[in-house]
Amino acid sequence: MKLLLTVSISILLIFGCSKPPQNISNNSTETVLGTIGDSAMVASAHPIASQVGADIMKNGGNAFDAAIAVQFALAVVYPVAGNIGGGGFAVIRESNGNVASLDFREKAPKSASKDMYLDSEGNVIKGKSTIGRLACGVPGSVDGMFELHKKYGSMPMDQLIQPAIILADGGFPLTQNEASNLNRFQEEFKMQNNWDLPTMRESPWKEGETMFYKDLAVTLAIIRDFGKEGFYEGIVADQIVKDVQSGGGLITMDDLATYESKWREPLVGNYRNHKIISMPPPSSGGIALLQLLQGTEDYPIGTWGHNSAKAIHTMTELERRVYADRATYLGDPDFYDVPQEMLLSESYNEERFLDISAKSKTPSSEIKEGNVEMIESVETTHFSVVDVDGNSIAITTTLNGYFGNKVMVKGAGFFLNNEMDDFSAKPGVPNQFGLVGAEANAVAPEKRMLSSMTPTIVEKDGELLMVVGTPGGSTIITSVYQTILNVIDHEMTMQEAVNAEKFHHQWLPDLILIEENRFAENVVDDLTSMGHVIDVRKQLGKMDCILVHPDGTLEGGSDYTRGDNTSIGF
């Protein structure tokens, strides 16, 4: 098995992935198809991680085995967001239609407190929740993978971790994107660490260079040999605690030893005769997505045309209201009574969207006041897997910012998260995504911070139709929303839906973000005349999705235009 995986990864490195997407032109009127597989597919942020997952399934593993292997592989080849030092969420649909969701989100350390990011005058101290050791929540990813394996795994766990060990120890070639990510954060690596990280270098990293993570290989081998205790107890836990506490962080051995993933009832809703299965709190993703879809059902979005001014205006007005609800009502349900039923009820949403005007925008200040700055960086990663039996899983996982808090655990070789910034440090003051929050998402010991991650599975007529997700911080929800509409209302292929230009509105700041140079001038003019303020972003989202075609074949739609995202199927 070990040999098989080594050989397969080498083949990929030499020949690239099989059946690449067809026709990459944006302007073409021809159908653009993603990677086609007869029966199984992995779509992830990195070609090597996708290959690892596909190999696991070729060797008899199921979708859940493959997902575990992909999670560990991404921690090596995609350390900007792939992780063992972060957390995430999984939405699961078994081939028999049973659904589940797993919360392996980070939690606040036991000594965390509501005002820990405020100065003596009650103002937020800039950077304290985003960079360095105090920004770090207790990691959940390793526990999550073991929990997933306990319930759904079919292959021995050591075989699922082994490909990541081989990559970390034996090295792998850097992509252009990964090389430039490493170059971009050299200063932060130096500032936050007092030792020579494998990611640090005087001369710039270049595409094709071999990257090794020797310490990480040892850490992964300890996890392989000792199970999750290999991470949450013993030498690795000791390394985490020593490093975190050396810089004023709060995580203790007890915080690590008591971390637990949680199985939660997934959210299930409907959209134009499709069943939508998504993530409940502490992610806001599922509730917000279902609210947006409920609001959209009243409008013939498909006949208005994809990204017509009318469609963007209407979707923006829905987003404005839904994100205001997100800021007010959502937080960790174990600490705050989230009014989930109310937010998802038809009567509430009918009333909520009643004042949307077809002609002009509603200023966000009229919906609820706030005081915000601009959105900054967005990084997380998502992957989707479907196996030969039709089991499927959508996982979104994160360190929060690029390379998390920029701290690599000394001796253990992996980056820690800066997820504490997803709490609301002070009601009404925005986090790094420009998101504001309220009491529902205030910091508290052992509480999970609110997330926007939206791993989602769509069913049609009782059968699996689509597995969807993306990184992008606060923009995750709106990218998943648009991608679902692109397939259902605009009848796009999976790849077209992923490639399509995206926009985003989140109530505050009161502006529509659009992808640079992707929207027609007359559409922007029409939106401006309705009162909307437009701002541009280089790109929004990096989707990794899978669509089941009517003939049963699978189409992987991976965002190869915005990242290294790659689907591999067979």
Ligand code: GLY
């Ligand atoms: N850290 C991004 C999110 O959880 O939404």
